[in-house]
Amino acid sequence: MSTFDPAWLRLREPADSAARASVLERLLKTALPAREPLSIIDLAAGTGSNLRYLAPRLGGSQAWRLVDADADLLAAVSDHLAAHGWELADDGRLAQGHGVRARIATEARDLARDAVPADADLVTASALLDLVSGAWIDRLAAACAASGAAALLTLSVDGTLAWEPVAELDGEVRALVNRHQQRDKGFGPALGPHAPQAAVAAFERHGYGVETAASPWRLGPxxxxxxxxxxxxxxxxxxxxxxxxxxxxxxxxxxxxDLLAAGIGSVEVGHLDVLALPGG
Ligand SMILES: C[S@@+](CC[C@H](N)C(=O)[O-])C[C@H]1O[C@@H](n2cnc3c(N)ncnc32)[C@H](O)[C@@H]1O
Structure with missing residues (x-):
């Protein structure tokens, strides 16, 4: 498995929140069953950024299962929730705030090796898909189809890296970075920038109706x-x-x-969010 620095996850969380495609959450909300609590599995949850973003947008009563191979990241979920203004009870297993009451369970599991859990109303993941292989995405789609779960898979890189102002080596760096994205991250040869389209194809093969929307980071000085x-x-x-x-x-x-130190320099990092709803 690849390891991820909690400081990096904390640094990217505001940019992720600003980038996500809200149109897909609205579609998802109308498609989910009117059940309380809604059951939600977050794959490769890290310190819980996806929950912090999505739970308030779905509202009501929810039961989350946060799965990650890194037990240390999962152990930090409660602290991160508290830092974002959630009230915690029952040893961090109940989080309330932002119009939501969420039961939270964490589970250390190597998703490259073990079964992909999908027995929920919704399976979600953020910033995961570009790490995985085509075969793994097929396993994910098959697991979701077997339980009838919806899937919301966000913030997968699509290969776009565009700088302003441009520099001579930008194109070469972009091509090399995209090649690096396809190295094995523990799941076999990674899809990197091809992941979002592979997810669309896999869920469509399993009879899902799939919508996509861009969720780029547009970063300035x-x-x-x-x-x-x-x-x-x-x-x-x-x-x-x-x-x-x-x-x-x-x-x-x-x-x-040097440009950044002079207060100059923007970069767009392309991502695509994918919403897959069962039943076409
Ligand atoms: C880019 S981080 C995203 C974390 C979180 N979803 C977020 O948006 O902040 C990728 C996550 O994948 C997890 N991961 C990597 N390989 C894994 C594996 N084989 N099984 C389960 N989780 C894994 C890492 O521990 C990390 O938390």
């Missing part, structure tokens, strides 16, 4: 910390794929950091 982190990660990924280009990539990174 005011997002300097997130941009710094991203650019360092892209430079390191690009150099790992093309070690002979390391010096040129290093210069590209230095140029981008």
């Amino acid at each position: 005011g997002d300097a910390q997130l941009q710094q982190h991203l650019h360092a990660g892209w430079a390191s990924a690009a150099s790992a794929v093309a070690p002979d280009r390391e010096a040129a990539i290093h210069d590209w990174l230095a140029h981008r950091m």
